């Protein structure tokens with residue numbers, strides 16, 4: 057449970073079961089009225105002075121809703137896209153279900169209170185429920201974008217489908233030949249020892265076997281080639297989607313994200329090969345049963361019964377596998393995430409001696425995964441063994457029934473043998489069908505996960521609808537901007553109005569976690585505001601082509617990331633610059649010294665994740681990228697936090713030189729020396745602007761920090 061505002065809950069804030077029941081229903085979590093009323097009365101003792109969120113968590117645990125988390129905050133910090141919530145109004149907890157602009161609709165125990173002005177709720181406590189998304193229904197999964205993406209690729213060219221179906225039909229029809237061969241041999245050759253007939257039949261069978269081999273080979277080749285094409289197209293599409301994800305909408309666990317990327321694998325295999333054979337073979341079951349009926353009469357009933365039993369068995373097994381598949385895949389992603397985190401943070405883990413903690417976590421996850429995998433393997437193998445046994449039973453039963461038919465004179469020995477051979481062809485697709493049902497849940501879970509990935513919003517549409525104006529005025533305006541991270545209802549940025557004009561040199565100050573970096577990312581068009589607009593030169597930044605933004609805005613992140621390659625390729629990350637310009641910037645920032653220190657100079661090798669350079673050197677590379685890009689708006693997040701005094705001075709001088717008089721410079725920092733660059737200071741606190749003005753004015757209001765900064769500015 058999270059509590060962001062530290063509200064204490066007197067008895068007056070007791071949550072009534074009627075209101076809570078309605079809220080849970082809105083989240084698709086129905087709870088029996090009696091159980092909820094009892095939980096509400098027992099979990100909210102009169103004399104206890106506990107937080108409303110704690111009360112609510114207690115109630116939810118009592119009614120077995122353990123997956124639900126509760127966050128308590130004030131209305132003013134709530135991101136209204138997360139409605140419905142419980143809000144304290146008029147002496148009771150009410151449901152705020154939807155609101156537009158300045159009003160919100162509330163409903164309490166006695167019914168709807170109608171629209172209430174938002175201004176009345178400013179300081180009201182709010183309880184928000186974080187609910188896990190429920191299992192998608194089969195229909196939903198098939199309609200999902202992940203399944204559509206696969207099907208679209210698989211069915212893009214239908215010619216292969218026709219070819220595979222024709223090959224499958226031919227293979228199955230040829231199978232009939234072997235049963236007819238046996239029938240003829242037993243009924244005609246054996247009684248008379250007619251070797252000429254046997255020779256003719258054998259030659260015919262040899263041709264059938266050869267054609268069968270060829271068709272199967274061609275069919276496998278077609279499907280494999282298709283699988284390769286689908287894989288190429290789908291994985292590319294997924295990669296581009298993940299690359300274009302809106303940064304603020306990305307899942308927090310990068311390892312899990314990487315694992316989800318490969319989640320399409322089982323689904324791809326399912327759609328592009330297995331299902332094609334199995335589905336194409338299945339109708340032939342009925343054809344073979346029909347043929348058995350034609351040759352052996354009642355013998356076919358044995359195989360019909362087998363078909364029904366095997367399908368029911370598969371259906372039951374698949375039900376059991378559903379829960380296991382989900383848990384196995386989720387744990388798998390967690391394990392992948394842990395591995396990525398462990399590799400990335402190896403230094404910290406070893407320095408803190410925390411290896412045992414990670415090892416323990418790894419063991420726990422692996423053990424849980426192993427247990428689930430064992431259970432699901434047991435079910436799968438039992439299902440397969442059962443199908444095999446059912447096949448043997450059917451064979452025996454067919455012979456027994458066949459003998460009675462032979463006795464009655466309805467069937468010949470050769471006919472009975474032909475029936476059992478055809479029976480074998482009935483069993484094979486049934487076994488495959490059962491396996492398919494078993495696999496289905498794995499596929500469904502993978503699709504659901506990939507779907508969640510595809511459902512994540514991408515940054516900007518790539519349909520050419522974005523604007524690319526040739527000229528833009530040098531202005532950056534934030535109007536009514538409010539921002540909350542996804543999966544959190546807490547507003548981290550609330551800026552009614554913030555304007556930056558040409559020539560502004562702004563230093564952004566404020567305590568840790570007050571929202572400086574978030575503001576820079578929103579201003580850079582990396583994070584999309586939940587409400588309000590960021591305007592670059594008068595145009596909404598989210599309607600501008602990303603190339604226009606990249607040309608105009610330069611953003612230096614707090615943590616500089618370097619990529620595998622060379623020092624030069626990392627400096628030129630954003631695009632080409634002449635060698636002369638590169639050398640000029642390298643000299644200006646002191647990067648030439650890094651190169652001079654190395655025998656390979658600018659070709660100095662950088663490993664994955666930027667290993668090979670010190671923290672300060674990495675920061676210099678990040679700055680150099682910006683100096684090479686020469687943007688109109690410079691957004692720098694802690695640009696000198698890892699630099700020594702000399703380098704910091706050099707950067708200050710370089711910025712003085714490189715930032716043109718009409719450019720906008722915005723620096724978030726805790727380093728007072730950077731204030732020498734500023735003609736304006738903004739002070740932030742809890743996502744809001746507390747003070748904004750000339751450095752001397754703002755810093756006077758900040759006694760301790762201010763005095764130091766004023767001296768620096770005056771220096």
Ligand SMILES: Nc1ncnc2c1ncn2[C@@H]1O[C@H](COP(=O)(O)OP(=O)(O)OP(=O)(O)O)[C@@H](O)[C@H]1O
Nearest residue numbers: 541544548566567568569570571572573574575614
């Ligand atoms: N990816 C994220 N998901 C959820 N919350 C986040 C995320 N990143 C930051 N926050 C929260 O947003 C708030 C503002 O963070 P931000 O990084 O903007 O602070 P800051 O002022 O730059 O801090 P610092 O001076 O330490 O760099 C913090 O309370 C932080 O916990």
